[in-house]
Amino acid sequence: MDLKQLTIEQVQEILLKEKYVCDRSLATVVYLSLVMGKPLLLEGEAGVGKTEIAKVLAKVLDAKLIRLQCYEGLDANTALYEWNYPKQMLRIKLEEVEHGDKAKVETEIFSQDYLIKRPLLEAIQTDGANPPVLLIDEIDRADMEFEAFLLEVLSDFQITIPELGTVSARHRPYVFLTSNRTREIHDALKRRCLYHWIEYPTFEKEYEIITTKFPEVEAKMAQQICAFMQKVREMNFYKRPGVAETLDWASALIALNRKNLDDKSVVETMGCVFKYREDLHHLREQVESRQLNLDTLLRVSPELVS
Amino acid sequence: MDVTPETVASAVSSVASSRGRGTLPNLMAFARALKQLGIKVSLSQVLDVSRSVDFVDIGARPDFRALLRANLISQKEDFPVFDMAFDCFWREQTYERMPMETLEIQGTPTESDAPEGGDEEGGLEEAASEAMANENLQLENLDEFAVPTYSPQELMNRKDFSEMGVEESRAIARAIMLIATKIATQISRRKKVGRKGSTVDPRWTMRRSMKYGGEVIELVRRKKRIKKTKVVLLCDVSGSMDCYSRFLIQFMYGLQNELWGVETFVFSTSLSRITHLIRTKDIVNALDKISGSILGWSGGTNIGRSLHTFNRNFAPSIVTHRTVVVIISDGWDRGDVSLLEREMQDLKRRAKKIIWLNPLLASENYEPLCKGMQAALPYLDLFLSVHNVNSLVSLGRTLQKMVA
Numbered sequence: 001m002d003l004k005q006l007t008i009e010q011v012q013e014i015l016l017k018e019k020y021v022c023d024r025s026l027a028t029v030v031y032l033s034l035v036m037g038k039p040l041l042l043e044g045e046a047g048v049g050k051t052e053i054a055k056v057l058a059k060v061l062d063a064k065l066i067r068l069q070c071y072e073g074l075d076a077n078t079a080l081y082e083w084n085y086p087k088q089m090l091r092i093k094l095e096e097v098e099h100g101d102k103a104k105v106e107t108e109i110f111s112q113d114y115l116i117k118r119p120l121l122e123a124i125q126t127d128g129a130n131p132p133v134l135l136i137d138e139i140d141r142a143d144m145e146f147e148a149f150l151l152e153v154l155s156d157f158q159i160t161i162p163e164l165g166t167v168s169a170r171h172r173p174y175v176f177l178t179s180n181r182t183r184e185i186h187d188a189l190k191r192r193c194l195y196h197w198i199e200y201p202t203f204e205k206e207y208e209i210i211t212t213k214f215p216e217v218e219a220k221m222a223q224q225i226c227a228f229m230q231k232v233r234e235m236n237f238y239k240r241p242g243v244a245e246t247l248d249w250a251s252a253l254i255a256l257n258r259k260n261l262d263d264k265s266v267v268e269t270m271g272c273v274f275k276y277r278e279d280l281h282h283l284r285e286q287v288e289s290r291q292l293n294l295d296t297l298l299r300v301s302p303e304l305v306s
Numbered sequence: 307m308d309v310t311p312e313t314v315a316s317a318v319s320s321v322a323s324s325r326g327r328g329t330l331p332n333l334m335a336f337a338r339a340l341k342q343l344g345i346k347v348s349l350s351q352v353l354d355v356s357r358s359v360d361f362v363d364i365g366a367r368p369d370f371r372a373l374l375r376a377n378l379i380s381q382k383e384d385f386p387v388f389d390m391a392f393d394c395f396w397r398e399q400t401y402e403r404m405p406m407e408t409l410e411i412q413g414t415p416t417e418s419d420a421p422e423g424g425d426e427e428g429g430l431e432e433a434a435s436e437a438m439a440n441e442n443l444q445l446e447n448l449d450e451f452a453v454p455t456y457s458p459q460e461l462m463n464r465k466d467f468s469e470m471g472v473e474e475s476r477a478i479a480r481a482i483m484l485i486a487t488k489i490a491t492q493i494s495r496r497k498k499v500g501r502k503g504s505t506v507d508p509r510w511t512m513r514r515s516m517k518y519g520g521e522v523i524e525l526v527r528r529k530k531r532i533k534k535t536k537v538v539l540l541c542d543v544s545g546s547m548d549c550y551s552r553f554l555i556q557f558m559y560g561l562q563n564e565l566w567g568v569e570t571f572v573f574s575t576s577l578s579r580i581t582h583l584i585r586t587k588d589i590v591n592a593l594d595k596i597s598g599s600i601l602g603w604s605g606g607t608n609i610g611r612s613l614h615t616f617n618r619n620f621a622p623s624i625v626t627h628r629t630v631v632v633i634i635s636d637g638w639d640r641g642d643v644s645l646l647e648r649e650m651q652d653l654k655r656r657a658k659k660i661i662w663l664n665p666l667l668a669s670e671n672y673e674p675l676c677k678g679m680q681a682a683l684p685y686l687d688l689f690l691s692v693h694n695v696n697s698l699v700s701l702g703r704t705l706q707k708m709v710a
Binding site: 008024025028029031032035036038040041043077082083085088089106180181182183184187190191193194195196197236238278 | 361372379626651655
């Protein structure tokens with residue numbers, strides 16, 4: 001795909017083709033990130049489609065998706081590269097038996113063949129026509145040290161391996177970072193990225209998402225699902241459900257051949273939406289005490305302008 | 307910093323002189339206006355914007371807004387301020403340079419419910435006067451809730467450190483330092499090379515073996531590193547805690563300056579974050595700043611609501627599984643007890659430990675009978691007294707055991 005010809009509308013369109021519904025502001029930011037070659041930091045509650053957009057983009061750009069899942073204690077060895085120690089060890093032993101040249105072995109065991117590429121190095125070294133999509137997922141889970149290290153990689157797109165020299169990117173990868181905001185990301189890293197906060201979808205957008213993903217769904221039920229999700233997100237639950245939960249729930253209801261939502265089926269299938277015992281309990285209480293009246297909620301669900 | 311349409315307008319007008327005809331001068335002026343409103347903007351970000359304006363049609367206002375926002379703003383909390391500033395700044399500009407029809411924008415709702423910079427002509431004055439009316443309304447409401455008004459000067463006198471003896475003050479400082487180092491030393495999952503480590507480091511073992519012709523003779527080991535725990539302080543500054551507040555301030559101040567990564571909040575009927583106010587070595591100034599900015603000091607208490615605010619707005623980004631939350635309060639709560647309980651439960655799930663320090667616990671006939679304290683008790687890892695230096699020392703010892 002030629003990026004120079006790309007427009008915001010096209011971004012929205014190609015994403016929709018892969019069943020990713022996004023609003024204009026998100027499309028603008030994604031477009032900018034592609035044309036400017038600047039990393040994009042996506043923040044938002046869990047399950048609003050932060051990771052998904054990188055996956056979908058890799059697909060539509062026909063690019064390789066390289067994913068780095070962050071966790072506490074993630075270090076440069078796991079993110080960049082590591083020498084293949086067992087292989088090096090074997091090679092040395094082999095040379096010993098054969099009385100090989102010591103100096104030669106020393107240079108050989110520190111060559112590309114003995115290098116294990118981890119995601120960041122892979123993203124920089126990828127061959128092929130298209131630059132890869134590098135997804136650095138849940139950056140907030142990694143610690144500050146790793147962030148600082150990432151800063152260096154993201155600003156130059158080159159990595160120095162003492163034994164081999166500097167490797168720089170042939171194509172600048174498209175970089176997407178996601179964060180659930182369990183802690184703040186450092187300013188310096190933020191400054192190097194474009195920033196977008198993905199909100200919970202509006203009723204209309206969520207409806208569009210459900211009907212795009214599941215064309216077979218009954219319109220009435222899709223509306224009811226959306227109305228319900230909109231309502232519970234306003235309530236005081238420990239973990240508010242995201243779009244991922246909505247889709248899980250919708251597919252569960254479809255699998256159960258439901259055409260309509262009622263009290264009973266809501267309570268039965270609530271495990272798709274709430275994943276904490278307290279939340280399930282809270283919901284049941286609310287339904288039983290008629291605080292959350294499903295009948296009225298489902299009846300007054302806003303009609304869509306078709 | 308509270309941002310109202312008024313402050314936005316004044317920030318925008320103060321940079322008016324540096325605005326020019328081209329894009330870059332205007333962008334620079336806009337960035338400066340944002341800076342005045344307390345948003346951090348770096349020059350590289352501004353340059354990136356000017357680079358990216360080629361890519362979108364800046365006549366399309368929503369796109370232009372998205373472009374500026376993605377480049378200049380890096381946290382969601384700044385969105386409302388940005389939107390106000392954007393509407394205020396680029397509106398005038400649009401009249402000069404852009405066709406009228408691009409003016410139709412969808413107002414983004416601001417969190418504070420403050421009236422927006424206005425979409426129509428003359429909106430500024432309207433917004434300003436509306437904001438004034440709003441402010442008056444808020445003041446009236448405050449009167450209704452009988453939050454005592456105060457003069458900052460008076461407050462300073464009452465909570466002055468000089469009343470505390472030098473010896474006592476020093477002792478407290480020492481005790482705080484002890485506590486701080488106890489909290490600050492926790493084992494990390496990251497490892498460093500060390501002689502007594504438990505796991506072998508293959509990278510370095512390999513390296514060292516080179517000099518013996520590849521024969522592994524020395525094993526290089528790694529050991530666990532010490533990592534810092536984060537501490538969040540939630541201090542009750544309501545009327546019933548008044549006699550302890552001098553001590554409280556010193557405690558908050560001391561801890562924050564000894565430890566890296568301390569966040570400090572005070573609450574009475576509502577919650578305010580004061581971390582930035584006491585991040586200074588100058589304690590007198592810090593005091594000045596705190597008393598100048600906290601409304602409701604010595605007022606009533608609503609622990610439940612304050613905790614709710616904390617859990618909703620701050621906890622997700624501040625409290626992790628290695629955060630120790632320290633609540634300092636007497637537990638006299640005038641709010642909804644069930645809310646307090648629910649919020650304590652929430653907090654418990656997020657935090658590593660919750661410690662409640664209660665100054666009243668020391669008095670012999672005190673039992674945690676008040677409902678608020680009762681509701682919170684099951685969720686506490688530690689329930690301790692703080693009323694004098696000795697209690698601080700024992701707190702330090704307990705923390706040491708807990709962290710080890």
